[in-house]
Amino acid sequence: MRELWGGQSVGDTAGLGRRGMLALGAMTVLAACTSTAKSTDGGKVRTDLAPLERRFTALGPLSGAHWLGAALGTDSRMSVPGPTDVRVVGIAQLRAGAVAALMGAPQRRFQPGTPSQLPAELAEFMPKGARWVRSDSFDREMTGGTYSGAFYLGPGTDTVYFDTTNPSVAASSGP
Known part of the structure; x- marks a missing residue:
């Protein structure tokens, strides 16, 4: 040998x-x-509005939010180094009448929908009895085709549930 x-x-x-x-x-x-999703902030529910308002400008000013930012693919020791995808998911309160205004555009064609993959940390913040609607064209408008995301509007509560991956800052809002 x-x-x-x-x-x-x-x-x-x-x-x-x-x-x-x-x-x-x-x-x-x-x-x-093992799981490949790890929260970048330890699973802590965030309530700061500025990061959301910079990314989701079409929603207008927000009066409250509960959301999570989670890095995808970083929990495994076997993962390949490189860019990290970030999931931003949560619930935000819009100004009174904002959902009706967003739904008013006929080209958006909102249909009833149900949010999926709700993180357990956010369940207590979901509006009780909300009847969600969603529009593929509104999702495309919100993301600008630069990232993936789904936006569910609650007409009776003026809330939005969002589930996005790598949401970028709107060009007009600065860094």
Whole structure:
């Protein structure tokens, strides 16, 4: 057998043996199967409005919000270094009458819809009995085609539920 650095032989596999190699392989598979979503702020619900108002300018001024920012794909030790996608999801209170005004454009064609994948941390902030509506054209208008997102409006509550990935700052709002 050929000797490697440190006195081990090639056939020795650094002393692990067959069972050790199998155990190492099993640990690698388990690590790859762990969740790949990790909150960038420890799962803490945020209430600051400025980051949302800079990204979702078409909603107008907000009077309240509960939201999360979560980095996707950073919880695994096996992940490849590189750009990180960020999920921004939450509920925001719009000014009185804002939802009716947003729904007034006939080209938007709002239809009943139900938000999916609601994080448990936000469940208590969802308006009770809200009847959500959604429009694909409104989603495209909000995202400007630069990121993915879904926006559900609550006509009876003047609220919006948003679920976006990598929402960019609107060009007119500065950094």
